[in-house]
Amino acid sequence: MCFALMMVISQETNLLVLWAGFVLIAFLFYFPFKIFISTEINMSFSNDMDDEYEKLFRRLNPPRVVIDNEACKNATVIRVDSANKHGKLLEVVQVLTDLNLIITKAYVSSDGGWFMDVFNVTDQDGNKVTDEAILDYITKSLGTESCFTSSMGSFGVKQSIDHTAIELTGSDRPGLLSEVSAVLAHLKCNVLNAEVWTHNMRAAAVMQVTDDETGSAITDPEKLSRVKELLCNVLKGSNKYRGARTVVSHGVTHTERRLHQMMFADRDYERANNDALDEKQRPNVSVVNWYEKDYSVITIRSKDRPKLLFDTVCTLTDMEYVVFHANIDAEGPEAHQEYYIKHVDGSPVKSEAERQRIIQCLEAAIERRVSEGLKLELCTTDRIGLLSDVTRIFRENSLTVTRAEVTTRAGKAVNTFYVSDASGYPVDAKTIDSIRQATGQTILKVKGSPEELKPVSQESPTRFLFGGLFKSRSFVNFGLV
Template identity: 45%
Template sequence: MQKVCWPYFDPDFENLRERIYGPTCRVSIDNESMEDCTVIKVDSVNKQGLLLEVVQVLTDMNLSISKSYISSDGGWFMDVFHVKDEHGNKIGDQRVIDYIQQAIDTTKETLSSSSPSSPTAKAKVYTNSTLLLSEHYNEHTAIEMTGTDRPGLFSEISATLADLHCNIVEAHAWSHNTRLACVAYISDQRTNTQIEDRSRLATIADHLTMVLRAKSTSGSPRATVPNQQEVKASDLQGGEGMTTNVERRLHQLMLSVRDFDEPASESSSPIVMPMGLGPDRNGQNLRISIEEWNEKGYSVVNIKCKDRRRLMFDTVCTLTDMQYVIFHASAFARGGYAYQEYFIRHVDGCALSTEGEKDRVMKCLEAAIERRVCEGFKLELCANNRIGLLSDITRVLRENGLAVVRADVETQGEKAVNAFYLKDTSGNEVDMEFVERIKREMGPINLAVQTETKRHGLAEKPNTPFSSLGGFLKSQIERLSHNSIAIE
């Protein structure tokens, strides 16, 4: 019998790089070199997705990245970030510095395990219209939903879960190009634990499916997203950074329902600028271009758009989840605009080869940038949590002609903290004079209203529903107070 020989590998070979270069991940945080920002340097053995993990750590801490240089050729990842805190200052808290260093040090371990935020965990999100609720997130059941958006849909989802005696512990929803993606964490109303009864899960799935597939009652034709009204269990991981992981999942879900495609109903309409990214006073808009660097085999992606928080996370997340590897990159902000340049190849080692592929990448990046930018205003409300609270609040907003285009709902102890990004359901711009009137009518109640996109020159409409929204909300809050629900 012929003897089979296997190649010999020296067991010390895997540790050779570490012996030569030191630890496989080195993080240095410098607060002295720059006057107005903290400099974070990362040197590490490179792995696909490492850049996204590092950027995610920084965005978890609500840091803004004003400048960045990235290089990951030759199997080694080197990166420099210039970051500022939420107040535009250096990082002054040593505990934050220690946490960032520790979190980045552990990203290599996270990437080597099958974490839910890895690209392989989301390879096949949906294949048909079958609804599945089979996995749980800690003590809560995590549900993902996608479908065609319509005014009041998020309110209907909240009401359905309340009717089914489900407590919404946390929920995040995005709407873009008539598509909706929502991730919600629910628990049993009676036990406040995850729902394990298979028949009950099937009932929840059936009811949510009917809500997602219901036709618009407005009478106007709407674009549909065939076979993509979905409800599915989520395996998102918890712990620190959970919100950012949810945001990555929302990007993936919106990508799965092709929100980068313009709705069919708008194909014959005049060209409308992307929401929140219309012409500024200089007439400049979002610009994305892709060029070829044939000598090195890279495709070079250039992005120019209005600067905002989490922008780099959104673009890096999209390229990573589309299975592109970022080898080099540079990013900086100037004069309210962000400029990003990425040198990429597909995971198979090839540059973008066709115009169709380039066009798709540009559309997906454009959609990723637009998803967070909402016209209208942001409303924040804090209340003692109870079953049906979210349903009550969203119903009031819907009955007063306001559509939720984005929502972030979280439970902090006994409190429910709700943030809604709202627009007029008729498609008109919201006159901020009416918003200010709402704040005055709410009196001592802690209602925060923040303008997301402010337009001037709008005439006041005397019969608009916003004129009575403050009083209506106040009456609803008083009714909730009679049920021992305090609103701050």
């Protein structure tokens, strides 16, 4: 009896061992196979499942963030160590630039499936970053807890998704934004936030709007269709050779990231044969192959400005190049960037045509954010049609806007834009007086004298307007750029 009982127990034990072995083998083969399939074949697994894989990957390879305020005399040193993947460098740079930190130096190395990034950063005033809330935010955003989604909004601001996002691309021309904003006002759409870039006779905008009747996202399918139709007609204008595009969606997007992607997809880097832009105004970009190490080396020299590193890394990522090593030095008026890259397929630059395309795309990425002329900052209580009204005022005063940012917080509209007159020259004092009269009770400040501004080349790729721009206010600050 005992012998029979022992045999049964032994058999059950063997079955349990076999079953455990089967489960272990299934785990080892099934999950890598599932990850491989979802990556290579791009099957439609749910976002929740993708998030779980991302979390598992990060737990197995936790990033390490070290912030040191003692190692450097005049900057905060941030080091990030993590498993490498395509786009990782951009994600890190995006977190830092979204906090409006200035990256003065950077070192990147990512051989062997692991990357190490070291950044010297300061605040807007050139001081070390000492705010514990910001330092804690950086650690969490770049550390194990992060999925790199927190950088979608500004630090300390909870970004609502209860709006409709409108993405616009088309040919730039004087008064375009005035027409776009007039259409939105006519359809009872209120512009909460917007950013507009113009480059090489092309224009792109990302706008967050709400339905004025509900104060939230536009949900009526007929109204959404009408918005797309009318805006697309405005963007097309009389240009039959370059297309226009209007996309309406819901949710949160990283505005500057999308603007780079939109203008890249629109091929704003392609210059016309008669483009007479002074070569001295363009950034110096070179691309050579380092055959011993099988890298391509990109060297960029340009005037330094905020978010320059984000703009170049963003473009390299969109072009599907992986940065293996990089050295960045932006402590002086000129920034020097050096990237050692390969395509995602593992190859360096293969042809002269590919080399020229990289140069053109990086030049465009840097130029898109370059701001010419006079900087204007306005703030007032937000209301529907405000953007349309102010745009009309600037258009009537022959102002050209090359770049603009519109934000709304707690019922207040705060806007920044860069303007010159329609001929490409800075705004004169008479125009400023005219604007003051048209906007009503305003306070106007001028940093420096407009007459002292040097003329802007009329052949600038951003000389045309995406309209005048945005919001009136009880405070208007004009600062020279």
